[in-house]
Amino acid sequence: MDVLKYEMPLLTGEVQSLADYKGKVVLIVNTASQCGFTPQFKGLEELYKEYEDQGLVILGFPCNQFGKQEPGDSGEIGAFCEKNYGVTFPVFEKIEVNGTAAAPLYQDLKKAAPGLMGTKNIKWNFTKFLLNRQGEVVERYAPTTKPEELEASIKELLSRD
Template identity: 55%
Template sequence: MSADLYGIPLRTLAGEPVSLADYRGRALLVVNVASKCGLTPQYAGLERLQERFGARGLSVLGFPCNQFAGQEPGTAEEISTFCSTTYGVSFPLFEKTEVNGPDRHPLYAELTRAQDAEGESGDVQWNFEKFLVNGQGEVVGRFRPRVEPESEEVVRAVEAVLPG
């Protein structure tokens, strides 16, 4: 990876400045999420991954995105309420993020360089595309939107990069 993912400035859903440096040494599953998508039930699987592997060093990080058919129209408060009450989401959520196009967030400019299982890189295809980052800040996996969070493919990849 050419850029230091840990140095890219981010904001939490509440608007607080943060960076991935807070997660240095942990495996990260970075996901662009949406509340009104056919894939929205993946929130449940993402939360179960967080519960299953969080103590072993995994952090699921959700980045709401409204770029795909306007499926994340809510305010930060609406997104937070929906995620906690509907899916019991405990993992961190960040401010709405552009993942493609001219206003693509610098984090996603780096993430989208990673290839998926078919060797394809480039634009995020839809909501719930997943990027696996190891504890050294390297993107080591990319899973397209229809790959379920608890699929054998994702779980194996997560287990392979858990610290210690």
């Protein structure tokens, strides 16, 4: 399943082809700026800075479906991420990850890597999907999984061609 076949708008409004990330190790995360897990932005940015030159990219997808914890518009989201966490990895426009209006990207991610007990729905903000250089989903991580806990898996995927 090719989950990187989509074009998605960045916070700037510029449309980004996710196919441009083929050949990289990709971590896709649904984010929110008013969530108990929001401090994970710091760890995500640290991973990105540490491994970007080796081929890691982190893609943030703000979502307001969980407790309305991402109420802002694109400008507010971008300013928050930059000011509070120095985020430099790509962050996209707000999307839905569950329900009939779920972004097709997330429909594919959930099919490729179901959650605990085979559930398809995203349970909360900061659910993470790790993709190998071929664009295949290799793992889904719960919101409680801290970014630093992914480092060994990321390093392993980066070491492969």
